[in-house]
Amino acid sequence: MVALGAKNKGEPSDLNLSLDMASPVTAEEAVTTELRRAIREGLLVPGQRLTQSEIAGQLGVSRIPLRDALRRLEVESLVKIEGHKGARVTELTADDVAEIYEMRIAFEAKCMAYAVDNISKETARILAVAATASADNTLSPSEAFNQRRSFYSDIYHHANRPRMRRIIMQLRDNVDRYHLLSNRAHAHRSHNELADAIADRKPSRAAAVLVEHICESRDDLIEELERGQHV
Amino acid sequence: MVALGAKNKGEPSDLNLSLDMASPVTAEEAVTTELRRAIREGLLVPGQRLTQSEIAGQLGVSRIPLRDALRRLEVESLVKIEGHKGARVTELTADDVAEIYEMRIAFEAKCMAYAVDNISKETARILAVAATASADNTLSPSEAFNQRRSFYSDIYHHANRPRMRRIIMQLRDNVDRYHLLSNRAHAHRSHNELADAIADRKPSRAAAVLVEHICESRDDLIEELERGQHV
DNA sequence: CCCGTTGATGATGGATACAGTATACCGCGA
DNA sequence: TCGCGGTATACTGTATCCATCATCAACGGG
Structure with missing residues (x-):
């Protein structure tokens, strides 16, 4: 459950994320909260690519709840999901x-x-x-x-x-x-x-x-x- | 792909939904648009239970893209998803x-x-x-x-x-x-x-x-x- | 006769597996 | 050397399958 940033590939994905799993009923909820916090606090920098398997692996969950979380964050304008191309943290002009x-x-x-x-x-x-x-x-x-x-x-x-x-x-x-x-x-x-x-x-x-x-x-x-x- | 309301169980789910599949790149996108339209136009009435398998079947897709769509619509306050209990069209006071x-x-x-x-x-x-x-x-x-x-x-x-x-x-x-x-x-x-x-x-x-x-x-x-x- | 408990049932959440698409890399030709 | 095409790869999107939880009804006890 505890996560570990390890596989930096080229993007500065040094992020270490973890889920508290205290109150939330579903994993998707925990993932959403954690991702929102990570973005707000700058652990996930604007423009950063969010590879589903990578993030999911770091959070210790499958890709399904992660995708649900990404969808939510997209409506909140925190990430941008594009066709078959993936999700990125939004950048602001x-x-x-x-x-x-x-x-x-x-x-x-x-x-x-x-x-x-x-x-x-x-x-x-x-x-x-x-x-x-x-x-x-x-x-x-x-x-x-x-x-x-x-x-x-x-x-x-x-x-x-x-x-x-x-x-x-x-x-x-x-x-x-x-x-x-x-x-x-x-x-x-x-x-x-x-x-x-x-x-x-x-x-x-x-x-x-x-x-x-x-x-x-x-x-x-x-x-x-x-x-x-x-x- | 074309849908047909058939299995009314108790809820007034006489809805007939269909996807156009014209422009959207993903099924989730099409489902989201269609559900949004259905809710806006009153085909899905406030308070109505949205059973995943039922809606997914009527739209001719799996439950996965439907769930993605529901997550989005929840952030838009059009549906309310509750724990392990299901999704409903939101009601307004x-x-x-x-x-x-x-x-x-x-x-x-x-x-x-x-x-x-x-x-x-x-x-x-x-x-x-x-x-x-x-x-x-x-x-x-x-x-x-x-x-x-x-x-x-x-x-x-x-x-x-x-x-x-x-x-x-x-x-x-x-x-x-x-x-x-x-x-x-x-x-x-x-x-x-x-x-x-x-x-x-x-x-x-x-x-x-x-x-x-x-x-x-x-x-x-x-x-x-x-x-x-x-x- | 009423109420708490327990089991069955159905739906949701999540994981695994598969198909399709975009991208990158490599070789070929001009 | 540069541009182009094709293949290979990796990631996304979707379907199917399994576990878990809520709901409800039947049953037994008080």
Whole structure:
């Protein structure tokens, strides 16, 4: 079950993947979760070829559940499956990133406002604490990322928009993997402002702060992407 | 290859499905398209159980491509797959519909404005003609529906927002199948207004007309749904 | 008479095996 | 030497088969 990257052929497939097999009912579910995580955290880099037998072997499962997982991830735009040619991790252009952020802004602003509008005073306090905590960068970058991710997931949960929340998280997954490069200078200040707005339960202010934060993040990423392309 | 509904067991599975096999490269692709169409057009009603062997047999394929298709449709929220229990066509509550429409309004308004902003004068004229044509109800309800659907798909294509467009079409698929019941009284007027706005190339006006149109459609559907629930 | 248990049945999830297609490599000819 | 064609290979797509789990009904006990 535990996996091992061994047969590097030419692609940089040094990935070591493993399934936890804790909660999921089916292997396909476990594979999907693991692959999604691997892509989000950059273990599977954009453009990388995903050979079915290879990945399946590394995960200790057959090709069937792996294919199911790939189909799902394709609808989530994390991989691209082509005819009889195979699957690859999707690559994003600057335009793609801009479009994704446009959608994120539209939905996340709504959800943030709804959430802050709905939550009780105690919940607001708890979430504000979580916001400041996720700004503390005493932990590793990837850990901090997961922290922030679950923080937003928690907040948006209170917006009572399950479908919108799901789309938001998918959109985040699509761009998050590119954020390994970006600098996170103003993240602290933004998150603290957001925590204040949440604690004070001011929906429109929270949404505004969030939008500004997302815009900064977007501009960083796009700049990084375009710089990388010019090289 | 041609299918035939025969073995009704208890569920109202009178469906007759068939694959065209024209363009698609893989059987899974054909199955996905056909199932999506069947769900959108109401051949597969919400809540209906989708037994793998049955559907696969009716489509003349094995269970494998069918399962792949189901996985995709699950991410699109058209079917719900549960553990070891099977797949069903998803049902929508009034809240779900409201949420979906909220997202549609946000995205479609943007796309309509972008599209009208981008298109040339000739394209505007062509699209306006298509808009009025799709309002002419000399053809069957389902035909009119597909006409409108492809009309919007065409327009949004000019918005240069491929991801947003894809999400929009998925959201439409999720609610369209409930529109068989709804009355389409004001559709004519709205579409004519929209055609004018497009022909005049006024983005904000086109978006406003569209939003109003979508809102009317939403209210019709929600009212219908709640009436159905109270019965 | 009711309820919990247990066995049978059917469907789903997964593995193995096979067919078809795209790609790469190699040889041939200009 | 370069371009082209053919074959060989490797991977994908699909079908068939097996294991596992859920559902339901019958049976026995309280």
